[in-house]
Amino acid sequence: xxxxxxxxxxxxxxxxxxxxxxxxxxxxxxxxxxGTHVGCDTSQCGCCVVHVDGRSVKACTMLAVQAEGAExxxxxxxxxxxxxxxxxxxxxxxxxxQCGFCTPGMIMSSLxxxxxxxxxxxxxxxxxxEGNLCRCTGYxxxxxxxxxxxxxxxxxxxxxx
Amino acid sequence: xYNFTYHRPRTxxxxxxxxxxxEDAKLLAGGQTFIxxxxxxxxxxxxxxDLSGIAELKGIREEGGxxxxxxxxxxxxxxxxxxxxxxxxxxxxxxxxxxxxxxRNLGTLGGSISNNDPAADYPAxxxxxxxxxxxxxxxxxxxxxxxxxxxxxxxxxxIVTAVHFPKPEKAAYAKFPNPASRYAIVGVFVARTxxxxxxxxxxxxxxxxxxxxxxxxxxxDFSPAALDGVSVPADGLNEDIHASAEYxxxxxxxxxxxxxxxxx
Numbered sequence: 001x002x003x004x005x006x007x008x009x010x011x012x013x014x015x016x017x018x019x020x021x022x023x024x025x026x027x028x029x030x031x032x033x034x035g036t037h038v039g040c041d042t043s044q045c046g047c048c049v050v051h052v053d054g055r056s057v058k059a060c061t062m063l064a065v066q067a068e069g070a071e072x073x074x075x076x077x078x079x080x081x082x083x084x085x086x087x088x089x090x091x092x093x094x095x096x097x098q099c100g101f102c103t104p105g106m107i108m109s110s111l112x113x114x115x116x117x118x119x120x121x122x123x124x125x126x127x128x129x130e131g132n133l134c135r136c137t138g139y140x141x142x143x144x145x146x147x148x149x150x151x152x153x154x155x156x157x158x159x160x161x
Numbered sequence: 162x163y164n165f166t167y168h169r170p171r172t173x174x175x176x177x178x179x180x181x182x183x184e185d186a187k188l189l190a191g192g193q194t195f196i197x198x199x200x201x202x203x204x205x206x207x208x209x210x211d212l213s214g215i216a217e218l219k220g221i222r223e224e225g226g227x228x229x230x231x232x233x234x235x236x237x238x239x240x241x242x243x244x245x246x247x248x249x250x251x252x253x254x255x256x257x258x259x260x261x262x263x264x265r266n267l268g269t270l271g272g273s274i275s276n277n278d279p280a281a282d283y284p285a286x287x288x289x290x291x292x293x294x295x296x297x298x299x300x301x302x303x304x305x306x307x308x309x310x311x312x313x314x315x316x317x318x319x320i321v322t323a324v325h326f327p328k329p330e331k332a333a334y335a336k337f338p339n340p341a342s343r344y345a346i347v348g349v350f351v352a353r354t355x356x357x358x359x360x361x362x363x364x365x366x367x368x369x370x371x372x373x374x375x376x377x378x379x380x381x382d383f384s385p386a387a388l389d390g391v392s393v394p395a396d397g398l399n400e401d402i403h404a405s406a407e408y409x410x411x412x413x414x415x416x417x418x419x420x421x422x423x424x425x
Binding site: 002020066112 | 167169237266
């Protein structure tokens with residue numbers, strides 16, 4: 001079996017995988033990082049979104065071997081020094097989750113949006129989250145959370161200047 | 162998913178070698194259609210040849226006043242490119258309308274056109290702009306490239322390397338997306354070029370086609386109103402749970418009018 005090596009949440013990891021192993025299977029079953037969820041397993045729901053080399057991808061629609069040498073960030077890699085990432089904090093404060101199953105994907109997808117566009121409109125947030133489904137239909141508070149996180153991150157960026 | 166042997170070659174020569182040595186090998190580009198296909202066990206390749214490590218297949222550059230886009234360039238890269246925005250904004254808009262952000266981050270131009278899904282967006286862009294597909298063996302005009310449902314002129318061991326798009330005078334793409342998948346129920350790419358008006362339709366039929374009645378009307382008068390008196394026949398159009406053939410025929414005209422209006 002091939003050996004795959006990548007950096008996950010800042011730490012170099014490697015493991016033997018069958019070529020057909022999905023990236024999400026490697027993360028969950030190989031590394032025990034079960035924060036990344038498998039919802040539909042058909043590239044539609046976005047529960048499995050992680051970042052690979054800075055781009056959000058559906059980890060159920062990528063092979064682990066395709067991530068050879070890549071920098072991977074999962075939901076477990078967001079909180080720094082014991083404090084929640086502004087997106088996590090905003091979902092907490094704005095009741096951006098009901099059952100919570102879609103939350104890791106919602107946050108990892110929104111993270112790329114806010115990296116590209118620090119001040120999105122509500123319509124832009126809704127459009128961006130096209131590939132993320134919430135089975136509780138809690139979209140209003142999810143969008144509210146992303147907008148609150150964007151404002152918090154802009155405030156933090158200004159304070160740092 | 163059935164198991165397979167995985168390869169990530171660095172050159173096109175290695176790809177050719179792998180394909181000729183393994184009869185049941187398949188190419189992997191962005192994988193956004195192919196990996197779901199493998200998961201459903203609808204394909205059983207012996208070998209997967211991943212094209213992502215081949216530098217010469219990537220990138221966007223200006224060429225002869227138009228654009229040349231490498232086969233493994235992603236939809237997100239096309240949508241986000243300053244060069245595409247400046248020279249061919251209609252193509253950037255088309256790329257931006259594909260799937261969702263995560264699909265656009267991995268899905269590629271070459272993968273999309275080689276698969277030739279009847280509801281994919283890029284085939285309309287290529288035929289509408291009169292693009293040329295460059296392969297490892299030859300150049301193929303877009304209309305000759307797309308030969309039928311999920312079928313192209315590509316031979317077994319032939320690889321798309323790039324697509325060249327000439328710059329039109331004006332162009333736009335309008336699509337009526339399936340609300341769940343964002344695939345086109347009907348998508349219409351309209352371009353006015355030095356050689357005339359081109360109207361390419363995707364989603365409506367088993368394969369992308371040029372709507373010649375609409376082209377003739379627009380050649381005389383490039384305005385949405387010019388299409389008022391033209392009717393699009395429903396014969397041979399797709400019919401499924403999403404839309405009847407008659408509804409698709411209606412949408413072809415509506416989307417064409419929207420595209421003409423957007424092209425300005």
